[in-house]
Each structure stands twice: as structure tokens, then as C-alpha cells.
Amino acid sequence: MLQHAHAILGISPAMVALRGYLPKIARSLATVLITGETGTGKERVAQAVHDLGPRAHGPFIALNCAALPEGLIESELFGHARGAFTGAHVAVRGHMAQADGGTLFLDEIGEMRPQAQAKLLRAIETREIRPVGGQRGVAVDIRVVAATNQSLEGMVAHGLFRADLYYRLNVARLDLPPLRDRPEDVGVLLSAAIGELNRRDDADVGRPDPELEHCLAAHDWPGNVREVRNLAEALFIDPPRGTIHFADLPPAFARLFAPYRIAVSDERARLVAALTATHWNKAQAAKAMNWSRMTLYRKLAQYHVEHSIEV
Structure with missing residues (x-):
């Protein structure tokens, strides 16, 4: 995975405005809801909120709600006591306890089951958790940042997401636009990725030629920032020296961009x-x-x- 020290890259007005707003949100300690399509960089923005705030020296703990088996949600969030269930041979701290003094990032919050939503809401409001099988509550000092690629407003309207939890999360809002709405950022993102890979591999890959630049601008990038990074990684399998031409593209990307080719x-x-x-x-x-x-x-x-x- 490419890293840019969690930099929020882009020259589009939307990204310039986002970079200006981020430090203010970070300093506020408000709960943050980040929305955007898959691949737009929601976790990177969440990390930036953490890094720019007063909790930067505390832990940043990420939990993918979509990957949680239904029977283990409470244990993952709140931890469990020894003997709480079959196989619980030792006590385990949950993600909320691990994030104490720092930030808990709840990715794909829209995938969380309703029962877990209720318990999460209570934990956020009381700043107290009770491990599964535990006898008493444990105080936690955390900041919650949540992210989703779904419309929580629509889910609330259809009874699929708790309205009280939505309003508790939707305090500071950051909406990440898809890359197709800010094509001027494609070159910036690709250049940054290539620069990092050049340093990593001691290579000398340059900029795309005009024909390839046209293809990059014409493509709608359904995978968003992640797809741009994938292109950069693919180019370095057999890296060209200097200017990147259409012929230098790996076969999968050559087929993808072929319809956009014009003189x-x-x-x-x-x-x-x-x-x-x-x-x-x-x-x-x-x-x-x-x-x-x-x-x-x-x-x-x-x-x-x-x-x-x-x-």
C-alpha cells in the first residue's frame, strides 16, 4: 500500500476546501462522519483527522464493521472477559478499549447490525463499555470517526440505520467527491504515487505523454484513488524510463484505456x-x-x- 504520510492530495476546489477544513475539525474533537465512494480515501482522511488533532500521540484503531461476524460484534467492540463464551480462554480488550486516549475509526458503519448500533450509541454517549461477560463497566476516553459509502440518510428513512446513532455521528461531516468529479486531481495523484515508487525502487519513471494524459482524463475512475495507485503499482512491474507512453501500460490497463485513444x-x-x-x-x-x-x-x-x- 502506498503511503504519503496521510497527505490529502489534489488541486481541485473540493480538495483544496477539504484541506482547509480538516485542521478545524481535528482541533474540535467532534465526532466525524466521512462519506464517499469506495476508494476515495476515507481511512486516509480519518487518519489525518487524528494526526492533526490533540490526540495525535494516542492510538488510532480502525475497525471494519462490514467484516465483523454478527456473533462477534460486541466482543470486537467491547472486548470479553475470560470464560465469557466457549473458546474465551483469556480476557481480550476490544477496539474501544484499545483506542482509549486516541481515535476509534469505524469504517463501513452502515454495515453494522441494528443491535450493535444500539450498544455502540450507548457506549459513545456514556463513554463506558462493558466487556462481554464482564461484571462492571470500564470508562474509555475516545474520539469516534465513522465512514460509509452508503447513504445513511436513506438507510434511516427505510429503518435500516438508527436515527439516534446517525445524528450522534453526523456532527462534523466530510464528503469526499469521486475522482470522476475532479479529473484535474488524477495527474497529481499519479505523479505522487510514481514519485514514491521511484524512490522506493530507485527507478526513473516520468510523466505520461499527451496521448496517455488524454486517456487518464477521459477515464471515469470507478475505483477512485485506489485505482490510480493500482495503475502506478502496475507500471512498476516493468517500469519504463522517462516518459510513459501508451505502449508502456500493462495489458489490463491498455485494454481499459484503449477506447479513449485519439491522436x-x-x-x-x-x-x-x-x-x-x-x-x-x-x-x-x-x-x-x-x-x-x-x-x-x-x-x-x-x-x-x-x-x-x-x-
């Missing part, structure tokens, strides 16, 4: 045509090309397109 001259011609049709209104031209404004300006520089150009 660079064709894209430049389309760009000039869009600018001409909109009387050089860059906002309208960007919309016509299905680009962000940032992508449009990058393409203008890349193709040396100026207002004085003759069509």
Missing part, C-alpha cells in the same frame, strides 16, 4: 474548435470538452494554443 492532433483540433464555437469563452469550452477549467488551461499550455491562433 494528439485530433484533441488539439477539437479544443480549438470548441474555443472558436464559444467565442473563446473558456468556461463554456471546458464544458463542451467535458473538462474542468484546470484541465482546459493545462491543455492550452500543452498544445500551445493562444487566442491569436488561426483556425
Whole structure:
């Protein structure tokens, strides 16, 4: 797994705003709900909330609620006493106790069973847990950060998620946009991943050429940030030296991007045509090309397109 010291990367307005808001949320100690599609980096943002706050020196404990067997949810959350059930040969501290003095990150909170939701709510409100089979409660000092790729509001409306727990979690809200809504961030993310892998492997992989840049911008990245990292890792199986060309792509990515291939001259011609049709209104031209404004300006520089150009 690539690591960027939990940096929140991106030049899109959404990511710039997120980076500005994160330190304020981190300092507040409010319960945080992070929403976003799979692969948008919710755990990384949760870690950043922890790292930027006063609990940074405490533990950061992550629990994937979707991976919890129904019969073990309480034990995983609250721990259990010795002899609490068959096979409980020793007492075990649960995730909430392990997070004491730090942050408990509950990933995929929407997958938690209703019975466990009720007990989690009580533990959050009382700051006290009772291990399974235990005789007394144990005080815990934790900050809760939860994440989901589902609409909790819709789940509440359909009775699938407790409204009281939703309102307890939804204090500070961070919504992570999918990568298809911020295509200008693809190059930043790929460049960061390649830079780290170059340092790791002492390699010299460069930037994508214009044709490949077009493919990256045209793809909708359903796997989001994780898919960009996968591309970087795949490139380093047989790393090219210098500029990355379409021919350097591993077969799976070559097949994926093949529909987006066009000659660079064709894209430049389309760009000039869009600018001409909109009387050089860059906002309208960007919309016509299905680009962000940032992508449009990058393409203008890349193709040396100026207002004085003759069509």
C-alpha cells in the first residue's frame, strides 16, 4: 500500500476546501462522519483527522464493521472477559478499549447490525463499555470517526440505520467527491504515487505523454484513488524510463484505456474548435470538452494554443 504520510492530495476546489477544513475539525474533537465512494480515501482522511488533532500521540484503531461476524460484534467492540463464551480462554480488550486516549475509526458503519448500533450509541454517549461477560463497566476516553459509502440518510428513512446513532455521528461531516468529479486531481495523484515508487525502487519513471494524459482524463475512475495507485503499482512491474507512453501500460490497463485513444492532433483540433464555437469563452469550452477549467488551461499550455491562433 502506498503511503504519503496521510497527505490529502489534489488541486481541485473540493480538495483544496477539504484541506482547509480538516485542521478545524481535528482541533474540535467532534465526532466525524466521512462519506464517499469506495476508494476515495476515507481511512486516509480519518487518519489525518487524528494526526492533526490533540490526540495525535494516542492510538488510532480502525475497525471494519462490514467484516465483523454478527456473533462477534460486541466482543470486537467491547472486548470479553475470560470464560465469557466457549473458546474465551483469556480476557481480550476490544477496539474501544484499545483506542482509549486516541481515535476509534469505524469504517463501513452502515454495515453494522441494528443491535450493535444500539450498544455502540450507548457506549459513545456514556463513554463506558462493558466487556462481554464482564461484571462492571470500564470508562474509555475516545474520539469516534465513522465512514460509509452508503447513504445513511436513506438507510434511516427505510429503518435500516438508527436515527439516534446517525445524528450522534453526523456532527462534523466530510464528503469526499469521486475522482470522476475532479479529473484535474488524477495527474497529481499519479505523479505522487510514481514519485514514491521511484524512490522506493530507485527507478526513473516520468510523466505520461499527451496521448496517455488524454486517456487518464477521459477515464471515469470507478475505483477512485485506489485505482490510480493500482495503475502506478502496475507500471512498476516493468517500469519504463522517462516518459510513459501508451505502449508502456500493462495489458489490463491498455485494454481499459484503449477506447479513449485519439491522436494528439485530433484533441488539439477539437479544443480549438470548441474555443472558436464559444467565442473563446473558456468556461463554456471546458464544458463542451467535458473538462474542468484546470484541465482546459493545462491543455492550452500543452498544445500551445493562444487566442491569436488561426483556425
